[in-house]
Amino acid sequence: MKLKVRSYDLDSSEPAVIIHDDDCRELGVKVHDRVRITSRDVWISLVDNSDTILERGEILVPNIYIRRHGLKDGDIVDVIHSPKPDSVVYIRKKMDGKKLEKDEICAVVNDILEAKLSNIEVSAWLTSLYINGMDLEEIAYFTNAMVDTGERIVFDREPVFDFHSVGGVPGNKVTPIVVSIVAAAGLMLPKTSSRAISSACGTSDFVETFCNVELSAEQVKKISEDVGAVFAWGGSMNLAPVDDIVIKVENPLGINPRAQMLASIMSKKLAIGANNLLVDIPMGAGTKIPTLNVARAYVRDFTELGDKLGMHVECAITYADQPVGQAVGPILEARECIRVLEGENHPGSVVEKACALAGMILEMGGIPNGVDKAHELLESGAAMTKFREIVAAQGGNYDIKSSDLVPGKYTQDIVATKSGYVHSIDNKAIVQIARASGSPSDKGAGLLIFKKRGQRVEKGDVILRIHADNEAKCVRAKELALRLTPISIEGMLIEKG
Amino acid sequence: MKLKVRSYDLDSSEPAVIIHDDDCRELGVKVHDRVRITSRDVWISLVDNSDTILERGEILVPNIYIRRHGLKDGDIVDVIHSPKPDSVVYIRKKMDGKKLEKDEICAVVNDILEAKLSNIEVSAWLTSLYINGMDLEEIAYFTNAMVDTGERIVFDREPVFDFHSVGGVPGNKVTPIVVSIVAAAGLMLPKTSSRAISSACGTSDFVETFCNVELSAEQVKKISEDVGAVFAWGGSMNLAPVDDIVIKVENPLGINPRAQMLASIMSKKLAIGANNLLVDIPMGAGTKIPTLNVARAYVRDFTELGDKLGMHVECAITYADQPVGQAVGPILEARECIRVLEGENHPGSVVEKACALAGMILEMGGIPNGVDKAHELLESGAAMTKFREIVAAQGGNYDIKSSDLVPGKYTQDIVATKSGYVHSIDNKAIVQIARASGSPSDKGAGLLIFKKRGQRVEKGDVILRIHADNEAKCVRAKELALRLTPISIEGMLIEKG
Numbered sequence: 001m002k003l004k005v006r007s008y009d010l011d012s013s014e015p016a017v018i019i020h021d022d023d024c025r026e027l028g029v030k031v032h033d034r035v036r037i038t039s040r041d042v043w044i045s046l047v048d049n050s051d052t053i054l055e056r057g058e059i060l061v062p063n064i065y066i067r068r069h070g071l072k073d074g075d076i077v078d079v080i081h082s083p084k085p086d087s088v089v090y091i092r093k094k095m096d097g098k099k100l101e102k103d104e105i106c107a108v109v110n111d112i113l114e115a116k117l118s119n120i121e122v123s124a125w126l127t128s129l130y131i132n133g134m135d136l137e138e139i140a141y142f143t144n145a146m147v148d149t150g151e152r153i154v155f156d157r158e159p160v161f162d163f164h165s166v167g168g169v170p171g172n173k174v175t176p177i178v179v180s181i182v183a184a185a186g187l188m189l190p191k192t193s194s195r196a197i198s199s200a201c202g203t204s205d206f207v208e209t210f211c212n213v214e215l216s217a218e219q220v221k222k223i224s225e226d227v228g229a230v231f232a233w234g235g236s237m238n239l240a241p242v243d244d245i246v247i248k249v250e251n252p253l254g255i256n257p258r259a260q261m262l263a264s265i266m267s268k269k270l271a272i273g274a275n276n277l278l279v280d281i282p283m284g285a286g287t288k289i290p291t292l293n294v295a296r297a298y299v300r301d302f303t304e305l306g307d308k309l310g311m312h313v314e315c316a317i318t319y320a321d322q323p324v325g326q327a328v329g330p331i332l333e334a335r336e337c338i339r340v341l342e343g344e345n346h347p348g349s350v351v352e353k354a355c356a357l358a359g360m361i362l363e364m365g366g367i368p369n370g371v372d373k374a375h376e377l378l379e380s381g382a383a384m385t386k387f388r389e390i391v392a393a394q395g396g397n398y399d400i401k402s403s404d405l406v407p408g409k410y411t412q413d414i415v416a417t418k419s420g421y422v423h424s425i426d427n428k429a430i431v432q433i434a435r436a437s438g439s440p441s442d443k444g445a446g447l448l449i450f451k452k453r454g455q456r457v458e459k460g461d462v463i464l465r466i467h468a469d470n471e472a473k474c475v476r477a478k479e480l481a482l483r484l485t486p487i488s489i490e491g492m493l494i495e496k497g
Numbered sequence: 498m499k500l501k502v503r504s505y506d507l508d509s510s511e512p513a514v515i516i517h518d519d520d521c522r523e524l525g526v527k528v529h530d531r532v533r534i535t536s537r538d539v540w541i542s543l544v545d546n547s548d549t550i551l552e553r554g555e556i557l558v559p560n561i562y563i564r565r566h567g568l569k570d571g572d573i574v575d576v577i578h579s580p581k582p583d584s585v586v587y588i589r590k591k592m593d594g595k596k597l598e599k600d601e602i603c604a605v606v607n608d609i610l611e612a613k614l615s616n617i618e619v620s621a622w623l624t625s626l627y628i629n630g631m632d633l634e635e636i637a638y639f640t641n642a643m644v645d646t647g648e649r650i651v652f653d654r655e656p657v658f659d660f661h662s663v664g665g666v667p668g669n670k671v672t673p674i675v676v677s678i679v680a681a682a683g684l685m686l687p688k689t690s691s692r693a694i695s696s697a698c699g700t701s702d703f704v705e706t707f708c709n710v711e712l713s714a715e716q717v718k719k720i721s722e723d724v725g726a727v728f729a730w731g732g733s734m735n736l737a738p739v740d741d742i743v744i745k746v747e748n749p750l751g752i753n754p755r756a757q758m759l760a761s762i763m764s765k766k767l768a769i770g771a772n773n774l775l776v777d778i779p780m781g782a783g784t785k786i787p788t789l790n791v792a793r794a795y796v797r798d799f800t801e802l803g804d805k806l807g808m809h810v811e812c813a814i815t816y817a818d819q820p821v822g823q824a825v826g827p828i829l830e831a832r833e834c835i836r837v838l839e840g841e842n843h844p845g846s847v848v849e850k851a852c853a854l855a856g857m858i859l860e861m862g863g864i865p866n867g868v869d870k871a872h873e874l875l876e877s878g879a880a881m882t883k884f885r886e887i888v889a890a891q892g893g894n895y896d897i898k899s900s901d902l903v904p905g906k907y908t909q910d911i912v913a914t915k916s917g918y919v920h921s922i923d924n925k926a927i928v929q930i931a932r933a934s935g936s937p938s939d940k941g942a943g944l945l946i947f948k949k950r951g952q953r954v955e956k957g958d959v960i961l962r963i964h965a966d967n968e969a970k971c972v973r974a975k976e977l978a979l980r981l982t983p984i985s986i987e988g989m990l991i992e993k994g
Contacts, residue, residue, distance in 0.1 A: 008550060009550070031745070032745070032748065032749045053505060053506070084749075088749075088750075088751065091750075092750075092751065092752070095624060095627055095628060095752070097628070118616075118749060119615075119616055119617050119620070120616050120617070120619075120620040120746055120749050120750060121620075121749060121750065122617075123616070123617040123618075123620035123621050123624070124620050124621070124623075124624040124750050124752075126621075127592060127620070127621040127624035127625055127628075128624055128628065130592055131592060131594070131624075131625065131628045131629060132628065248528070248529070249617055251529065252529045252581075252585075252615060252617050252618060253585075253588075253589075253617060253618065253621050254585065254589065255589070255592070255621075
């Protein structure tokens with residue numbers, strides 16, 4: 001059937017065209033059926049029908065498909081009913097707990113990317129992965145299939161080092177420090193990071209307060225080869241793009257199946273050409289990885305999967321029972337990060353974590369006594385010089401100083417209501433308060449934690465300061481902090497026996 | 498935030514409002530978040546955003562919610578961001594393989610009905626049920642929760658008999674015969690049936706060729722009490738309506754999890770007040786129930802679930818290796834059904850199946866020698882008289898004759914390409930051919946099978962006749978039949994040892 005294309009911009013993640021009721025009947029399609037625009041070989045997995053939004057003879061196509069397939073408003077296209085793709089059968093096979101073949105996994109991944117599968121089907125796929133899992137051979141196929149959906153960067157310099165944090169601990173601003181130390185030692189580390197989805201502030205959220213993170217693949221290659229490193233936002237390149245579609249379905253479910261998580265991380269590392277990867281596994285209450293057993297399972301997964309993919313992988317299980325350092329929120333974290341690079345030896349947790357991780361990467365690169373060497377590069381100012389070069393290459397100010405970064409002007413203090421010792425800090429509550437203050441979209445928003453675990457507190461001491469760009473959000477974040485009491489203080493005597 | 502309501506009629510099964518990009522930012526919501534219209538306590542599970550389809554200050558609400566909540570175009574409503582409902586947590590619990598409490602199951606069922614859960618979440622729920630299942634206690638809670646989402650019919654006559662076929666065998670036109678025999682014996686059987694989803698022809702699809710099946714709950718009550726039975730379409734009453742939402746998500750996945758299937762059937766029976774239920778379990782190759790072990794598991798499930806729900810349930814495992822009778826398709830099946838009621842003793846499989854099932858119900862109602870009694874009521878014409886009363890009460894012609902029913906005028910014959918015996922008939926192929934001919938939406942479409950298993954065939958005999966209302970479909974169905982060869986013919990010697 002010939003239909004006239006009209007674009008629309010409904011920002012649902014669901015690929016759907018809209019066709020008039022009567023045309024649907026004539027085509028023999030109904031809601032949730034698929035059509036194919038034969039002239040462009042476009043499959044669309046979902047048909048909606050309507051008789052008020054459009055006229056007979058029209059087909060409304062989401063902008064994303066208009067762009068992807070070179071369609072334009074007014075094009076006359078040939079539309080036919082299209083059968084279910086075979087990948088639906090493979091999803092059923094995983095539902096039935098069976099192991100999938102390489103070709104079957106590739107078919108599912110490609111059909112997600114090409115919009116042949118609807119959200120209902122992708123959700124069933126993720127739920128099946130969550131419940132029935134995949135073995136490491138399947139995950140290796142899955143990873144390669146995801147790599148093949150996007151760009152790959154091929155560097156002229158070898159080897160390529162990379163670093164990934166499994167995430168989950170607030171205030172984890174060590175990445176630019178680790179990367180600057182490693183690059184200062186002469187190793188190349190083209191680091192891509194993410195923005196926060198449900199966390200308080202992702203690495204890209206704070207790095208973009210002092211330089212541009214939206215780099216093309218060409219820029220990542222050139223800057224890394226010239227300067228030794230980048231701090232790029234992974235989303236601006238087209239690395240394993242199928243992941244972005246999957247994340248939109250994972251989020252409402254609040255799941256991140258092991259197979260999907262591993263394939264998602266490793267595919268981005270493969271796509272950027274990494275041959276040596278350090279994975280940081282922050283372990284602690286209120287994080288994704290609550291116990292040492294869970295952390296060790298991650299270590300096994302990453303190293304064995306690395307073997308199958310031809311990538312040397314090492315892992316570091318790090319302490320994450322409380323936030324890293326004092327600051328949470330874009331400008332606050334950027335300031336704390338740059339202060340450490342400027343030579344300030346505080347907060348100790350930031351310095352130690354950064355040097356421990358950088359040290360492991362240096363040793364992977366054949367540099368002995370890695371942790372000592374990392375401290376040396378940090379204290380000598382070599383890491384700061386490298387940091388300035390990277391910032392400048394990414395369009396930032398070479399002469400950047402931590403004092404250039406000014407947090408939100410509205411502040412609210414939380415004081416201790418009794419004297420004692422900080423017994424625990426609730427990561428999840430800290431994230432909620434930071435988000436209530438406006439982080440990560442309000443760059444000046446966030447909070448400073450003045451007292452960490454084990455520290456002595458006197459009644460009336462300021463233990464937490466909230467910053468915000470907006471007064472109402474500042475007040476709301478304070479109210480939330482008073483309700484959640486993220487910092488718990490106890491006398492030394494916890495309980496009488 | 499105050500927004501102005503505008504209705505839209507996008508016929509997606511997904512409950513979604515559409516809000517302008519900038520209003521979304523101000524409300525703090527993004528795609529897949531939920532909003533609540535506080536003045537009417539309407540939750541909507543999915544927000545889409547757009548900046549071309551609507552203006553700032555507007556909220557596009559699907560017609561179904563406009564009607565359900567008494568909204569109208571131009572209403573100014575208060576819209577707020579709404580957190581995830583607790584049912585998402587219970588879906589996760591089932592994903593994790595845990596047993597759910599009564600309240601948790603109720604929450605999921607209600608939130609599906611009230612559009613608090615999106616298709617992504619309903620898909621995860623169904624996939625979890627498919628993989629992790631439910632025990633019979635959970636299924637009983639599930640059934641009652643589904644009943645509570647809709648109407649219940651309370652009859653002034655007791656007891657209420659009911660009958661259900663688990664479906665899957667083509668040509669199964671016995672329902673009106675069974676119901677007429679049972680009502681002729683003085684028992685009340687308010688039968689609701691479904692329309693075909695993926696099968697060739699549902700009971701309501703062929704019954705509506707000779708009377709109205711879209712009855713209200715009041716009509717079902719009145720006609721059943723007066724005449725003893727109805728042949729109603731279940732979909733026109735509001736019995737366990739949550740089921741209709743779930744089916745729209747099950748279909749693309751091609752799954753019908755055991756817990757959902759049992760709760761769906763039993764909730765409709767409970768809602769109609771049945772206290773004695775006969776379940777027909779057609780077993781055979783190419784049906785839902787391929788083996789005796791699977792059939793026996795169904796028997797256990799239905800009878801034990803009946804016990805928990807306070808309903809007396811008996812089951813009949815019936816032969817389904819080939820279609821029942823000769824005819825498949827609305828008018829063709831209606832004609833064959835009425836011929837049997839008129840006293841024609843052919844096809845034997847229809848007469849025998851109807852009398853066997855009716856006999857079991859008669860015995861449940863305390864009438865001894867049920868099968869003999871059923872034959873007697875059929876042969877005496879008492880069942881036909883009762884059938885006429887029901888048809889007339891449902892707006893059909895009391896003097897209906899089988900010859901009033903004229904199948905599609907286009908026909909194509911398939912002839913045997915060799916002599917031998919019919920070795921097997923492929924149910925799935927028969928369904929595909931019938932659907933290709935236009936069944937069930939084209940009432941005259943379908944097919945007649947002239948030779949059944951074990952019968953002698955000579956080369957050149959017509960073994961299959963396709964009927965259609967449309968010539969192109971008739972030809973297409975014939976081509977499909979030639980390709981699928983649904984009737985396989987062998988010499989008596991199958992293989993030499």
